[in-house]
Amino acid sequence: MNDRGTIKWTSLMMPEQIQLLNEMWEQQDWKEKPDLDGQYIAEINLKIEMALENDLTIEIEYFKNHDYHKIKGKLLGVDVLNQFVQIEDEYLPLDSITGAWID
Structure with a gap:
C-alpha cells in the first residue's frame, strides 16, 4: 500500500x-539561538578587538532569521554604544554573534 x-x-x-x-x-x-557563557563571549570580544587593531581578516558566525550564517572579511568598525560591528557592508548586532575566528 x-x-x-x-x-x-x-x-x-x-x-x-x-x-x-x-x-x-x-x-x-x-534553530534556536544558543546561550553563550561569559568566558566564550570574552574570547569572541578579544578576537574582534585583535582583528580591528591589527587589520586582520576575521570570520564571524552570527544568528539571524532562525539560522546560523557566516561572513568573512575585514572589520570596519565596532560601535559599542549601539552594540553592533561593521564587517564589509554588513552591520551585525553584537548579541547575534555566536563565534569568531581569525585567519
Missing part, C-alpha cells in the same frame, strides 16, 4: 489551511 501522506487530503483543504501547514513544517526546522 502506497501512502500519499497529506497529498490525498489537500484537495479537501482550504488554501489558508495549506499555507498554515507549510508554515508549521517550516518552523519545525528553525
